[in-house]
Amino acid sequence: MFKVVALVVVSTVFFGMGMCYQLFKFYKSELPSIAKMELDPPNLVTRIFSADSVLLAELYTERRIPVSLDQLPDNLKSALLSVEDRKFYSHWGIDLWGITRAFVVNQVSGKIVQGGSTITQQLARELFLNREKTYTRKIREAILSWEIERTYTKDEILERYFNQIYFGSGAWGIGEAAQTYFSKKVGELDLAECSLLAGLPNAPSRNSPIISQENALERRNWVLTCMEETGAISAAVADSVKKLPVKIKPRSNRGWIAPYFVEYVKSLLLKDYSEEDLFRSGLQVYTTLNVRMQKAAEKNIAEYLQTIESGQLRSFSHRTRRQIIGADSLSAAEMAQTEYLQAALIALEPKTGYIRAMVGGRNFWESKFNRAVQALRQPGSAFKPFVYTAAIDNGIPACQVVEDSPISIDQADGTVWRPSNYTGDFRGAVTMRSGMVSSINLVAIKTLMTVGAETVAAYARRMGITTRIPPVESIAVGSADVYPIELVAAYTVFPNLGVRVEPLAITEIRDQQGSLLHSFQTSREEVLSPQTTYIVLSMMRDVVDYGTGIGSRALGFTLPAGGKTGTTNNYTDAWFVGYTPDLTCGVWVGFDQPQRIINQGTGSVLALPIWANFMKEALQGTETHEFPDAPDGLTSRLVCKSSGLLSTQFCPPESVYTEIFKVGTEPSDYEECYVHKPSIYSH
Numbered sequence: 085m086f087k088v089v090a091l092v093v094v095s096t097v098f099f100g101m102g103m104c105y106q107l108f109k110f111y112k113s114e115l116p117s118i119a120k121m122e123l124d125p126p127n128l129v130t131r132i133f134s135a136d137s138v139l140l141a142e143l144y145t146e147r148r149i150p151v152s153l154d155q156l157p158d159n160l161k162s163a164l165l166s167v168e169d170r171k172f173y174s175h176w177g178i179d180l181w182g183i184t185r186a187f188v189v190n191q192v193s194g195k196i197v198q199g200g201s202t203i204t205q206q207l208a209r210e211l212f213l214n215r216e217k218t219y220t221r222k223i224r225e226a227i228l229s230w231e232i233e234r235t236y237t238k239d240e241i242l243e244r245y246f247n248q249i250y251f252g253s254g255a256w257g258i259g260e261a262a263q264t265y266f267s268k269k270v271g272e273l274d275l276a277e278c279s280l281l282a283g284l285p286n287a288p289s290r291n292s293p294i295i296s297q298e299n300a301l302e303r304r305n306w307v308l309t310c311m312e313e314t315g316a317i318s319a320a321v322a323d324s325v326k327k328l329p330v331k332i333k334p335r336s337n338r339g340w341i342a343p344y345f346v347e348y349v350k351s352l353l354l355k356d357y358s359e360e361d362l363f364r365s366g367l368q369v370y371t372t373l374n375v376r377m378q379k380a381a382e383k384n385i386a387e388y389l390q391t392i393e394s395g396q397l398r399s400f401s402h403r404t405r406r407q408i409i410g411a412d413s414l415s416a417a418e419m420a421q422t423e424y425l426q427a428a429l430i431a432l433e434p435k436t437g438y439i440r441a442m443v444g445g446r447n448f449w450e451s452k453f454n455r456a457v458q459a460l461r462q463p464g465s466a467f468k469p470f471v472y473t474a475a476i477d478n479g480i481p482a483c484q485v486v487e488d489s490p491i492s493i494d495q496a497d498g499t500v501w502r503p504s505n506y507t508g509d510f511r512g513a514v515t516m517r518s519g520m521v522s523s524i525n526l527v528a529i530k531t532l533m534t535v536g537a538e539t540v541a542a543y544a545r546r547m548g549i550t551t552r553i554p555p556v557e558s559i560a561v562g563s564a565d566v567y568p569i570e571l572v573a574a575y576t577v578f579p580n581l582g583v584r585v586e587p588l589a590i591t592e593i594r595d596q597q598g599s600l601l602h603s604f605q606t607s608r609e610e611v612l613s614p615q616t617t618y619i620v621l622s623m624m625r626d627v628v629d630y631g632t633g634i635g636s637r638a639l640g641f642t643l644p645a646g647g648k649t650g651t652t653n654n655y656t657d658a659w660f661v662g663y664t665p666d667l668t669c670g671v672w673v674g675f676d677q678p679q680r681i682i683n684q685g686t687g688s689v690l691a692l693p694i695w696a697n698f699m700k701e702a703l704q705g706t707e708t709h710e711f712p713d714a715p716d717g718l719t720s721r722l723v724c725k726s727s728g729l730l731s732t733q734f735c736p737p738e739s740v741y742t743e744i745f746k747v748g749t750e751p752s753d754y755e756e757c758y759v760h761k762p763s764i765y766s767h
């Protein structure tokens with residue numbers, strides 16, 4: 085009996101050992117070789133090209149600025165060890181106590197503040213190319229960590245870690261990170277900077293000071309707490325450094341062409357690719373940008389904003405860009421907004437939605453906030469085309485007479501709104517067409533009240549405005565915030581006779597061998613009838629030929645075009661959004677913190693000249709087209725402006741014009757002008 089038991093025990097033990105060995109062999113198979121630690125991984129460059137095949141930018145990590153351990157400030161080493169791996173010099177690759185402690189801390193704080201992996205484990209993880217989180221993988225990492233510990237000294241491991249690990253924003257290795265965030269050599273980093281950088285490997289994107297100053301501050305101060313706990317710094321020092329704001333001075337990559345556009349493309353790519361793929365896997369990204377048009381956009385914005393600041397138009401009472409940018413170091417907050425006057429421009433090809441030019445601000449390296457895409461601003465009168473589109477689509481003819489007269493509107497907050505016109509006067513009975521052409525606020529507001537604010541908001545949404553548009557009267561004059569890119573895209577509906585296109589920036593993504601990974605097509609949607617849009621198009625063409633956009637003609641812009649000015653309350657935002665059959669473009673001018681730009685600084689004065697000069701230069705030498713012919717279902721009549729009815733021999737010639745109607749909305753034969761009648765006293 086004893087013999088049998090012994091036999092079972094012995095065979096079980098041997099079998100168990102065999103199993104363990106087999107398991108070990110299984111997990112050890114497909115392990116990356118630690119010899120890779122001696123080699124830099126391949127450094128492939130992701131390249132972004134314009135539509136005309138100009139290299140706009142290269143995304144890569146300069147692999148890398150190697151740093152030896154003795155070059156690193158003590159504060160940096162102790163900061164990293166305090167927050168990531170306190171037992172680094174005593175464990176054998178894995179720290180079971182550390183894993184437990186991390187688990188408890190994370191449970192208590194309700195979020196992941198400690199990773200639990202040792203520095204050796206994190207380094208082992210870097211050697212794997214993919215990042216799947218499985219138990220097999222965890223065990224392989226542990227085996228690899230143990231091998232690394234057997235092969236290298238602790239100092240060698242730490243040095244390799246500092247040179248290998250990802251610190252966010254395309255920076256692999258501490259030398260690169262110090263340059264990326266502070267434009268400094270590693271040896272020059274102070275305690276605040278060391279603790280900030282040591283906090284990054286844990287969640288490099290979330291805690292990056294370029295992405296979130298708040299997260300970076302919180303993480304940095306946590307690292308300082310850890311350093312205090314391990315005795316690396318005194319409580320007094322920790323407290324004083326915690327009070328410092330996060331200051332960064334990102335290295336600028338001034339080789340980029342169209343940097344706001346490149347950053348926009350990068351943000352689109354990051355929806356499908358990880359930062360690591362983007363910076364390391366050598367993608368070739370083909371975009372829609374036209375470099376010649378982009379240069380024209382940048383030049384015209386730069387020149388005209390200097391003109392505005394010079395006080396040539398009207399006295400300019402703000403500090404100019406030149407007066408402000410004297411400071412050598414910009415904080416993260418200043419990177420987002422500037423104190424000086426800003427502008428944005430976006431130009432789309434209406435047929436394809438291709439983004440041909442994008443300017444998000446005056447200087448990307450001073451402020452990366454992309455106003456063309458990210459700024460929420462009131463469109464002012466540039467919203468009026470939505471009002472008139474809703475009216476025309478609901479069967480109101482463009483010659484409908486609306487009374488331009490004062491009005492009082494009770495608002496939800498109990499106040500009374502008494503809107504006025506920019507000219508300060510009222511013109512009595514005018515047509516909706518004149519209301520559009522001369523940008524008469526009261527005509528837009530009363531038209532909106534006829535069709536309903538809810539209806540107008542619905543048309544704006546249908547045409548692609550995604551921001552909230554409250555159903556109140558003031559939206560008629562543009563009180564609801566919009567993104568410039570959405571406003572411009574909505575305007576493509578007019579030259580396209582009812583078809584809206586989505587802005588498109590990327591056409592193709594290829595891998596380093598040139599094989600196609602993704603291609604992107606124009607997204608087109610018919611959102612309005614061709615009849616309605618043809619009529620509104622004709623009204624907006626009148627804006628450019630006879631109305632608030634006529635200044636473009638004086639500047640020598642002669643192509644057929646439609647558009648609309650925008651000016652907000654107190655002259656804080658100036659817009660012109662307009663189009664030819666080949667290009668739709670919007671220009672915005674204003675301060676990041678809304679304030680009056682100059683007195684009487686309307687869209688015609690501040691934005692239209694940029695638009696006109698840009699359009700002229702952008703389309704110069706290109707094949708241009710005519711607007712589409714009138715679709716079926718329209719008719720025309722000679723009408724009188726004073727009544728909106730059929731003109732008679734008694735109407736003065738300057739009041740008579742040809743109006744376009746949807747069939748069925750034209751005046752009937754006996755609806756003649758009643759304003760101009762034969763005088764019984766005339767001889």
Ligand SMILES: [Zn+2]
Pocket residue numbers: 724725726727731732734735736739757758759760
């Ligand atoms: Zn008349």
